[in-house]
Amino acid sequence: MTALAALAVAAVAAPKAEKFVAPEVLAEADRVWRLGEQGDASEAARQGDALVRAADALRDVDRLEEAREYYRRAGLVRPWDFATKLRQADTLLRLGDSAGAREVAAPVARYVETDAELAECRRFTGAAEPAGLPRLADAPPAADEVVIALVATPTTERWLVQTVGRALAAQLGARVTLAGTDWAIGKADRTGRVFLANELRRTLPWDDPRMGLVRLNGEKFKPENLNADQVIELMRTLLTREANAKGLETLAARVAAADKVLQWSGPGLLPRLQADFPPPAQGRVVYLALLPVDLYAGRSNFVFGSAAGEGGYAVVSYHRFAAATTGEPPRSERLAERTMKQLLSSLGFALGVPRCADPGCARSYPHSLAEHDAKGTGLCATCRAGLARALGHELPAAQ
Numbered sequence: 001m002t003a004l005a006a007l008a009v010a011a012v013a014a015p016k017a018e019k020f021v022a023p024e025v026l027a028e029a030d031r032v033w034r035l036g037e038q039g040d041a042s043e044a045a046r047q048g049d050a051l052v053r054a055a056d057a058l059r060d061v062d063r064l065e066e067a068r069e070y071y072r073r074a075g076l077v078r079p080w081d082f083a084t085k086l087r088q089a090d091t092l093l094r095l096g097d098s099a100g101a102r103e104v105a106a107p108v109a110r111y112v113e114t115d116a117e118l119a120e121c122r123r124f125t126g127a128a129e130p131a132g133l134p135r136l137a138d139a140p141p142a143a144d145e146v147v148i149a150l151v152a153t154p155t156t157e158r159w160l161v162q163t164v165g166r167a168l169a170a171q172l173g174a175r176v177t178l179a180g181t182d183w184a185i186g187k188a189d190r191t192g193r194v195f196l197a198n199e200l201r202r203t204l205p206w207d208d209p210r211m212g213l214v215r216l217n218g219e220k221f222k223p224e225n226l227n228a229d230q231v232i233e234l235m236r237t238l239l240t241r242e243a244n245a246k247g248l249e250t251l252a253a254r255v256a257a258a259d260k261v262l263q264w265s266g267p268g269l270l271p272r273l274q275a276d277f278p279p280p281a282q283g284r285v286v287y288l289a290l291l292p293v294d295l296y297a298g299r300s301n302f303v304f305g306s307a308a309g310e311g312g313y314a315v316v317s318y319h320r321f322a323a324a325t326t327g328e329p330p331r332s333e334r335l336a337e338r339t340m341k342q343l344l345s346s347l348g349f350a351l352g353v354p355r356c357a358d359p360g361c362a363r364s365y366p367h368s369l370a371e372h373d374a375k376g377t378g379l380c381a382t383c384r385a386g387l388a389r390a391l392g393h394e395l396p397a398a399q
């Protein structure tokens with residue numbers, strides 16, 4: 001064959017190159033797998049990406065039988081890598097092994113915290129979508145009834161709304177309904193710039209005489225009067241005067257990161273909730289908005305919820321309870337439990353039940369997520385009595 005003819009053959013064969021898995025990808029995966037086999041599970045887990053890469057590469061070129069084995073190995077090394085497990089289940093399904101796909105996806109379905117992942121799991125487990133809560137519009141309160149109505153935003157996880165809704169109904173013996181699923185909370189009230197500015201306030205050389213020469217917008221300034229943007233601007237001005245290129249670059253990166261942190265004012269959302277969900281013609285409705293976004297109030301850096309005292313309205317955030325925020329491995333049951341405690345707490349305030357001092361009670365004040373987790377899920381006798389009075393009926397016996 002002439003050189004030219006060889007080139008022509010290569011050109012024709014070119015599309016097949018897409019179906020190629022580099023041998024070093026598989027060699028690397030095999031090396032990591034051997035690490036685990038030799039007893040170094042921690043190192044194998046640390047380098048587990050190599051197994052995932054090999055499995056994905058094989059799956060991409062339809063070498064599914066081989067992909068199956070590499071996914072199996074990846075699953076053993078990294079049992080908490082749910083995204084990979086779902087690709088493993090998909091591979092098994094494509095191989096006709098629906099029982100295997102179900103076996104891989106079923107434990108994932110018990111742990112994931114998002115609707116999207118749950119829907120993906122259901123493709124393999126065949127589980128039915130859980131029934132939604134009854135809609136408030138279909139079942140308004142009777143004349144002497146107090147109904148709890150959950151309000152969701154378009155991005156609130158629906159499974160969480162349904163799970164806590166059912167749990168609330170069981171614990172309180174009250175009807176829990178869904179008032180809306182597309183509540184619009186508008187733009188964030190502030191960004192992480194407030195936290196960045198607080199840090200900068202501590203590092204700025206306020207007592208340095210040269211600070212007296214700095215002008216902001218041509219004005220002399222009083223440190224206590226500066227808002228977050230002005231503190232950041234002051235730092236930028238100082239770094240510019242010092243020609244500190246590295247410092248300016250770091251500051252720009254920190255500002256960019258701060259702008260990605262969004263917070264809504266809990267007390268600020270309450271009047272909007274009130275306006276969008278007016279009281280019913282008869283009976284009483286307590287509106288509880290369940291939000292995926294972070295909330296703050298007053299001087300607090302964050303709050304888990306805000307309620308209008310006796311007003312029948314509360315907003316609750318599960319942002320700081322979710323694995324996506326805490327960095328914990330996902331566990332839907334933990335997320336639902338944390339959210340329930342806060343809903344009970346805020347619901348009580350919305351109904352005029354005072355704060356609780358019993359650390360074991362779901363309604364006691366947590367200063368941190370750790371304290372929130374340490375609380376029980378049940379209600380103390382005082383809170384049970386207070387909620388019973390407010391709801392107009394005895395609560396079911398505690399489980």
Ligand SMILES: [Zn+2]
Pocket residue numbers: 356357358361362363364379380381382383384
């Ligand atoms: Zn209590």
